[in-house]
Amino acid sequence: MQRIAILGCSGSGKSTLARKLGAVLDLPVVHMDQHYFSPGWVEPGHDDWRATVAALCAEDRWVMDGNYSKTHDIRLPRADLIIFLDFPTWLCVWRVLKRYWNYKGQTRPDLAPGCTEKLDFQFLNYVLTFRRKRAPKIKNKLFQLDKSVRILSHPTEMNKLLKEFSA
Numbered sequence: 001m002q003r004i005a006i007l008g009c010s011g012s013g014k015s016t017l018a019r020k021l022g023a024v025l026d027l028p029v030v031h032m033d034q035h036y037f038s039p040g041w042v043e044p045g046h047d048d049w050r051a052t053v054a055a056l057c058a059e060d061r062w063v064m065d066g067n068y069s070k071t072h073d074i075r076l077p078r079a080d081l082i083i084f085l086d087f088p089t090w091l092c093v094w095r096v097l098k099r100y101w102n103y104k105g106q107t108r109p110d111l112a113p114g115c116t117e118k119l120d121f122q123f124l125n126y127v128l129t130f131r132r133k134r135a136p137k138i139k140n141k142l143f144q145l146d147k148s149v150r151i152l153s154h155p156t157e158m159n160k161l162l163k164e165f166s167a
Contacts, residue, residue: 032066039114
């Protein structure tokens with residue numbers, strides 16, 4: 001495994017899994033949020049973002065976490081393995097709330113500098129509706145790819161996956 005893409009709802013543990021897999025497999029970790037946002041949560045233009053993603057994906061080795069479905073056509077074909085974290089909504093909401101409490105007013109390690117932790121209705125709605133609205137589309141896309149895909153539906157499966165790669 002040289003290139004691993006990790007997808008899933010906010011709060012599912014994408015960044016945590018990316019860091020752990022990166023350490024186990026000695027792969028560089030790419031948190032897409034660090035490359036997408038500029039300080040103050042400023043978003044890039046569409047073409048600039050696609051060029052950034054293309055450059056990141058051109059590297060030979062990486063573990064890349066983040067959804068950004070408008071770049072799946074660039075990232076997923078380059079990945080040797082795609083992991084989709086399909087965890088219950090309640091768990092993702094709990095983790096998002098916990099993360100907000102732990103990092104309120106600070107910038108998390110997996111975010112771009114100058115992007116302090118925030119929680120607003122739009123983001124919470126995204127998390128609350130992800131499994132119903134977005135997950136089916138992502139899974140459908142993954143099933144159409146001729147790639148190695150792992151769909152994990154419980155955090156214990158993350159631990160099994162890490163043990164598998166550690167062996």
